[in-house]
Amino acid sequence: MTGLKGQRILLGVSGGIAAYKAAELVRRLRDAGAEVRVVMTAAALHFVGSTTFQALSGHPVRSSLWDEAAEAAMGHIELARWATRVLVAPASANTLARLAQGRANDLLSTLCLATEAPLLVAPAMNRVMWAHPATQANVATLQARGVEILGPASGDQACGEVGAGRLLEPGQIVAAVEASLLPPRLSGRRLLVSAGPTFEDIDPVRFIGNRSSGKMGFAVADAARRMGAEVTLVAGPVSLPTPPGVTRVDVRRAAQMREAVLAALPGMDAYIGAAAVADYAPAETLPQKLKKSGDSLAITLVRTADILADVAAHAARPRLVVGFAAETQDLEAYARDKLHRKGLDLIAANDVSRAGHGFEGDDNALSVFWRDGRHDIAHGPKTRVARELLQLLADRLEAME
Structure with a gap:
């Protein structure tokens, strides 16, 4: 040796x-x-x-x-x-x-x-x-x-x-x-990553959002850059610093994230959709603060665009489309359903009901699924989890050549 x-x-x-x-x-x-x-x-x-x-x-x-x-x-x-x-x-x-x-x-x-x-x-x-x-x-x-x-x-x-x-x-x-000592495994590759939540405004002071901190997606973007890739990061409303060498596009709403992702798509080798995009948004955003007027309040919500499915079906589809699934039960069943339904190549799923996994924390664990396989990434810092996920992605890209 x-x-x-x-x-x-x-x-x-x-x-x-x-x-x-x-x-x-x-x-x-x-x-x-x-x-x-x-x-x-x-x-x-x-x-x-x-x-x-x-x-x-x-x-x-x-x-x-x-x-x-x-x-x-x-x-x-x-x-x-x-x-x-x-x-x-x-x-x-x-x-x-x-x-x-x-x-x-x-x-x-x-x-x-x-x-x-x-x-x-x-x-x-x-x-x-x-x-x-x-x-x-x-x-x-x-x-x-x-x-x-x-x-x-x-x-x-x-x-x-x-x-x-x-x-x-x-x-x-x-x-x-x-x-x-080896050349970076993603050298010459172009990766598009989405990260963080989206906030869907009800009025100027209220919104519908989720607990995503963006840390996982930012860790993926940072690790990809360190592995030699040219990285574009579409980020929801988070206060995390931009990883060195990464091109960042800031958005707030799901519609804005979709627009930014599709605009950046041409020429990408892979899209990693780590963002926790809102499934629903208010049918209208009120121009003024909504005043309290009764014991109950009904807000009409409408479905947001499915960014992952749109990327997978796009004419400029990258060779790899990778989704994320944050689940609280039946992890594999829900993840595989999402994988097939949306036409993805890989899906990285985590159980956010477990303490220290996923949202807001610095650690995570992932189960990565593809059509006929699975790889589990052990619980640990999101930086390490991101690197292991990208090694899988690099394996797949190299196998396509």
Whole structure:
């Protein structure tokens, strides 16, 4: 196996019980053909000794900015320039925070600032620490800067709890590093994504809407851009920042979303309809605020256009049309019915009745269906779920060629 032949991997090991897996990771990286040098934080040395990594890597281990022998020739700059990839595994919550803040108060964080090599980090921590808004904000900051986040996985943790936060297995990390060397899988592709809710106005102050935050669709758009695609994002009324490099079109109502989607459709390779489009809208929007006038109120609603079905039947139909289905029961039956009824190629369904799945949250889980198949994407951060969904999409596009 020589998938990393000629690569120089600078492996940063931070504190946490998962540091013991980094020893196996060094061996796997070298088996794949890479040359590896290891930098450890002070906390990591409490879990695994530097002698282990020196023996496995064949190079002295660095752990301090104040190593007089190494720093006589500005050793940390030499290391930063040497690396073709910087991999931090495990990356503790503290390390993620320091990297996000741009701190340079130890050797590892200084190297990450001083290198021009791509940076990959594999988080490992307790599930509550991983889910904490501060950690998620730090991860989002790093991703916005182009840092690739590997994992984490879900499962049993050393603390006795179960959930997201486990370090990926060494083989998975090596595979991810190898994948980072390949041309982006969606390079040259054009993707159209719709995201967020639509708001259907009753009067100037009231509307009919839903709980969609847009986070899933925005994660898909961001992941697609990182995989090399040219991405247009049609967004309902949300306050999320535009992913770097993505062309954004803002809309409010279902009719406006349909118009924007169809206008952008020509030349697209795929349409991913992640938006939660209102099924009904008021028959008329009142020009003035509706005043309270009785114990009950009847509003006539009319069906909105079916954007997914219209795209699937359009003369400029992309090669792949992907829908989303937010369900609360009979997930597969309803999703497959929607798949066939609307003429879709794939449909990604989630059970929004389950806590931590779908609307408003940062995590999700999807079951993806097509005519004769199914793939389940495990519960986790929407950023990871989006990447796995797009890998499926890339598989399908490549199979068409």
